[in-house]
Amino acid sequence: MKIDSFLVQQNFTKCTTEHEIYVRNTNSGELLIICLYVDDLLVTDSSKEDIRVFKGRIMEEFEMSDLGELSYFLGIEFVYTSKGIFMHQKKYVEDILKRFNTMECNSVITPTETGIKLQIDGDEKEVDPTLYKQIVGSLRYLCNTRPDIGYCVGLISRFMEKPKTPHFLAVKRILRYVKGTLDLDILYPYSQKNLEGEVFGYSDSDWCGDKDDKKSIVGYVFKFGTTPISWCSKKKSVVALSTCEVEYIATTMAACQALWLEAxxxxxxxxxxxxxxxxxxxKLAIDLAKHHVAHGRSKHIETKFHFLHDQVSKEKLELEFCMYEDQVVDILTKPLKSIKFKELRDKLGVTSLTNLN
Incomplete structure (x- = not known):
């Protein structure tokens, strides 16, 4: 018998929005949640007794080991501190630096230079594409816990086919940055008073950020209280004609993620x-989302992006204006100066393990 079939037999319900999660109401009135990845399971519940009973039943059916409290899972480490659970990939980063001979490199305070302009076509010397792809692939997995490198890793990922010297230098700078920020990652507090259950998001974009095709970089981040739980930095497939239009498109992408998180x-x-x-x-993008029929300038926008207006009109999503200096998603859409970068990194919720001890 497969584990997923066993869970169904034990009256667990498979989540329709995230197929690897199973839930079941227990006799104590709590919700037992199982996260299944191949044959590895994460089990959580407010009641330790419910967890103990479940472990006993599944170990009667399958030969498996109980590794105790979560400490290491899929290359991600978890440390229990007095303030909460700290999720990080320090060992993974060290392995990357050793593999690519950068353990002794000098660190930098930002992962990319301000005003960096990388292009596909150029007269620069080509570099080893295999090595380039190996480094970029390793960094992409690190983005699972490090939203502060989301933009720069997305940037260097565009040049996988024929990487050249400037592209490789940009990759090396990211390695130098993560070398100097080994202790940075995300804290999930045990308790967040007055913020319990509140999930909200930020959405932003640049305009014509790609110098080759003039397409824009859009991004979002969703936070549970003070902690980031979902983020994205992505180049869109369309060319926007104005900053209002690209913000509208970016917010539509965030609205899709918001709908999934809600479900x-x-x-x-x-x-x-x-x-x-x-x-x-x-503010123009907010106005366009609320009253897009009244704007002739929105007629050329693809129909799929008006999904945002649909969600706002059904009151499933509430758009709120925030000041530019409070827009944390800037860190996911453009290169920033060191002071601004560190300020937004703190607001994003990336912190150091040394600050928790």
């Missing part, structure tokens, strides 16, 4: 029925 949290009994807040720094 997942409802299945986990973690959310009420109030609309999710999404903060953006463009």
């Amino acid at each position: 997942l949290m409802e299945e986990l009994n973690l959310r009420d029925c109030s609309p999710m807040r999404l903060l953006i720094d463009n």
Whole structure:
């Protein structure tokens, strides 16, 4: 018998929004949650007795080991501190640096230079594409816990086919940055008073950020209280004609993620029925999302992007204006100066393990 079939037999319900998660109400009235990856399981519940009973039943059916409290999973480490659970990939980063002979390199305070301009076509010397792809692939997995490198890793990923010297120098700078920030990652606090259950997001974009095709970089980050839980930095497939239009498109992408998060949290009994807040720094885009029929300049925008207007009109999403200096997603859409970068990194929720001891 497969593990997933066993879980169904034990009256677990498979989440429709995230197929590797199974949930079941226990006799104590709590919700037992199982995260299944191939044959590895994460089990959580408010009741330790419910967890103990479940472990006993599944170990009667399958030969498996109980590794105790979560400490290491898929290359991600978890440290229990007095303030909460700290999730990091320090060992993974050290392995990357050793593999590519950069353990002794000098560190830098930002992962990319301000005003960097990388292009596909150029007269620079080509570099080894295999080595380039290996480094970029390793860094992409690190983005699972390090949103502060999301933009720069996305940038260097565009040049996998024929990388050249400037591209490789940009890759090396990221390695130098992560070498100097080994202790940085994300803290999940045990308790967040007055913020319990509140999930909200930020959405932002640059304009014509790609110098080759003039397409824009859009990004979002969703936070549970003070902690980031979902983030993305991505180049869009369309060319925007104005900053209003590209912000509207970026917010539409964030709205899709918000809808998925809402559905997942409802299945986990973690959310009420109030609309999710999404903060953006463009008032015209907010106005366009609320009243797009009245704007002739929006007629050329692809129909799929008006999904945002649909979500706002159904009151499933609430758009809120935030000041430019409070827009944390800037760190996911453009290169920043060191002071601004560190300020937004702190606001994003990336912290150091040494600060928790």
